[in-house]
Amino acid sequence: MRTGFPLSLPDGWRAMGPTDGVHMAALPGEDGETPKAVVTVGPSDEPAPDGLDAMTLILDEGEVRCRGGVPARRLLTAHPQGERCVTTELWLVAGDAPANLCAVVDTIYYARLRPELQRILRSYRP
Amino acid sequence: MIEISVEVDGEQYRLTVGGAGGLPAPLESLPDAMVPLLLAALVELGPRPTRNPQAVRMAKAGVPTVWVRAGERRWRIAVGEPGGSPTCVLDIVDAADEGLWTLHASPVVPDDETGDLVPGEGTVLRPITSTDVWTWISHHIATCT
Numbered sequence: 001m002r003t004g005f006p007l008s009l010p011d012g013w014r015a016m017g018p019t020d021g022v023h024m025a026a027l028p029g030e031d032g033e034t035p036k037a038v039v040t041v042g043p044s045d046e047p048a049p050d051g052l053d054a055m056t057l058i059l060d061e062g063e064v065r066c067r068g069g070v071p072a073r074r075l076l077t078a079h080p081q082g083e084r085c086v087t088t089e090l091w092l093v094a095g096d097a098p099a100n101l102c103a104v105v106d107t108i109y110y111a112r113l114r115p116e117l118q119r120i121l122r123s124y125r126p
Numbered sequence: 127m128i129e130i131s132v133e134v135d136g137e138q139y140r141l142t143v144g145g146a147g148g149l150p151a152p153l154e155s156l157p158d159a160m161v162p163l164l165l166a167a168l169v170e171l172g173p174r175p176t177r178n179p180q181a182v183r184m185a186k187a188g189v190p191t192v193w194v195r196a197g198e199r200r201w202r203i204a205v206g207e208p209g210g211s212p213t214c215v216l217d218i219v220d221a222a223d224e225g226l227w228t229l230h231a232s233p234v235v236p237d238d239e240t241g242d243l244v245p246g247e248g249t250v251l252r253p254i255t256s257t258d259v260w261t262w263i264s265h266h267i268a269t270c271t
Contacts, residue, residue: 057163057166057167057171057172058172058173059166059171059172059256059260060172060173060255060256060257060260061173062173062176076256076257078162078163078260079163080157080159080160080163083159084159085159085160085161085162085163085268087260087264107159107162107264107268108159108264108268108269109264110260110261110268111261111262111264111265111268114257114261114264
């Protein structure tokens with residue numbers, strides 16, 4: 001589904017923004033308040049997202065490709081946020097339209113949402 | 127409530143999660159939701175080279191030195207009911223620059239002379255990514271905490 005958002009979002013996701021050049025979409029949680037996951041698309045010169053600090057574990061990294069073969073560097077991290085554990089997929093897109101794609105998900109939902117998040121991030125189209 | 131057993135290089139740690147007083151003394155103030163991070167830190171989960179998913183390593187049972195090479199670390203995460211047998215087990219050989227491998231029982235082994243696969247009790251190692259391990263932790267542990 002195309003919404004003017006630079007990523008293809010499955011049903012259930014709500015796109016917002018952009019605000020200060022950053023697009024955001026969220027997958028609402030069961031309580032309708034705390035989202036299960038949030039994805040953002042920002043400029044490549046954006047600072048690292050919240051949580052990339054001493055408490056952040058870098059779990060995996062490697063090369064991935066978005067739509068059209070556009071290369072990106074992928075970082076998988078996890079960090080505490082309040083009393084929750086949060087998992088972050090950060091894709092640093094290179095090429096003609098560099099951008100930072102970020103998916104933040106409560107770790108309890110990561111296994112279930114991983115395929116969907118990968119599809120969303122891979123769909124990046126500037 | 128679940129019991130998690132983590133064995134790293136012969137050292138065993140036991141955690142009971144999801145009930146009062148689950149974590150051992152130095153960690154008792156840690157929220158249960160932090161257990162996945164604790165496990166990842168215990169096993170030193172982190173970026174490893176990605177191997178071809180078709181690659182396998184095989185060995186006969188009882189000859190672990192064939193497949194655990196110098197410098198490789200073994201660890202296991204087991205999850206189950208407190209006091210019961212584990213219901214889910216992740217066995218990993220961490221071969222550093224050669225990536226992470228999961229251990230599985232194999233009904234065939236390589237023949238000593240020909241290298242052909244013949245019936246026997248053996249072990250097969252298949253490559254796994256750090257992301258897959260974190261996904262396993264998310265599925266089996268984060269959802270219970």
